[in-house]
Amino acid sequence: MFKVEFVLQLDEATQVPLTLECHPEWAPKGAARFRELVESGYYNGCRFHRVVPNFMAQVGICGDPVLYSQWASKRIDDDAAKTSNARGTVTFATSGPNARTCQVFFNLVDNSFLDDQGFSPFARVLADGMEVVDKIYGGYGEGAPKGRGPEQGRIKAEGDAYLASLPKLSYIASAKVVA
Numbered sequence: 001m002f003k004v005e006f007v008l009q010l011d012e013a014t015q016v017p018l019t020l021e022c023h024p025e026w027a028p029k030g031a032a033r034f035r036e037l038v039e040s041g042y043y044n045g046c047r048f049h050r051v052v053p054n055f056m057a058q059v060g061i062c063g064d065p066v067l068y069s070q071w072a073s074k075r076i077d078d079d080a081a082k083t084s085n086a087r088g089t090v091t092f093a094t095s096g097p098n099a100r101t102c103q104v105f106f107n108l109v110d111n112s113f114l115d116d117q118g119f120s121p122f123a124r125v126l127a128d129g130m131e132v133v134d135k136i137y138g139g140y141g142e143g144a145p146k147g148r149g150p151e152q153g154r155i156k157a158e159g160d161a162y163l164a165s166l167p168k169l170s171y172i173a174s175a176k177v178v179a
Helices: 028-040 065-072 129-133 152-158
Strands: 002-011 014-022 048-052 056-059 089-092 104-107 121-125 171-177
Touching (some): 002 028, 014 028, 028 171, 048 152, 065 152
Antiparallel strands (some): 002 014, 002 171, 089 104, 089 121
């Protein structure tokens, strides 16, 4: 087990800490990749680009298209789900079998229906941290065409230049392994 401490920038004026407890025994490949991404500084500055109320908050397309493409090409195999996608767990997003890369999401509610779909939690939010997660800006909602949220393709291609047009997005100011 190891811990990761985020400093989240919720809005222009509000920075708050958030600690995750990572469990390699739940998802060994996912936990190892997450640690690698945190230790490399990948998540520093990453915006929560997809926040769907009563579902999840997703982060992991960094604002540097070159850096994103490097990590997006490094897929990892699936881990069998050993714990449920309960509120407060953190899971890699995936586009299909064995396709996890660098995007993760925080379960805002019990999403146990994801357990048999290849979504294997590797961490959980500690203490009252979900009060922080619940404050992540979600006003843009789901991405197009289902909502007004950021277009993932444009983030991947244009990075921070595109994200500047979405100033209310909360983001990870910093991330580090602390124990």
